[in-house]
Amino acid sequence: MTKITPFLWFDTQAEEAAAFYVALFPNSKITSISRYPEGGPGPAGSVMTVSFELDGQSWTALNGGPHFRFNEAVSFVVHCKDQAEVDRYWDGLLAGGGAPSQCGWLKDRFGVSWQVTPEILMRLNSDPNKAKAQAAFGAMMQMVKIDIAALQAAYDAA
The missing domain is CATH 3.10.180.10 (2,3-Dihydroxybiphenyl 1,2-Dioxygenase, domain 1)
Known part of the structure; x- marks a missing residue:
């Protein structure tokens, strides 16, 4: 794991964005997907975070809602x-x-x-x-x- 990881806040497109970036950059992959539990701020079972690597650099994408752009x-x-x-x-x-x-x-x-x-x-x-x-x-x-x-x-x- 790298010491510093870019963390990107999306409304609902974290998994789509991670897949888009992984397809574009060589030496890239999605490493894990976590889902919202019952009672969480997102719908239960929906994607909460996606961890991925772009050319070996670790990134995280969050489906956090429309609050930030x-x-x-x-x-x-x-x-x-x-x-x-x-x-x-x-x-x-x-x-x-x-x-x-x-x-x-x-x-x-x-x-x-x-x-x-x-x-x-x-x-x-x-x-x-x-x-x-x-x-x-x-x-x-x-x-x-x-x-x-x-x-x-x-x-x-x-």
Whole structure:
């Protein structure tokens, strides 16, 4: 078990969300499902929590009711090695009703915010050559999904 586990509060979609994420990320699985007992805050026998792993990281999803909603103040970064990975995770997380935002951010169909980020982005944006770093950053600010070739072109042109 990892020391820190993201814990996500859903209305009633914890099991659906866990299955969605497990299908998208490699090395992932649902590890357990617990159900509400008689007299609990949820219907007896309905899913209370789902424990799962995404690429080896432990997560928990709770069906806690409509009291709390996700917002962009918390997001999860998906580190991608290349454009193919960016495209795969971007398309996968948007599937079924997600919404793109900007600079590689999106909300999936459950309202959870994600940043689909190629590894090269941080390297270009933190380059000691301030003009090159600024050019890459400026290009990123114009993007919805991150385009590595366009970032590199902006960086190279500076």
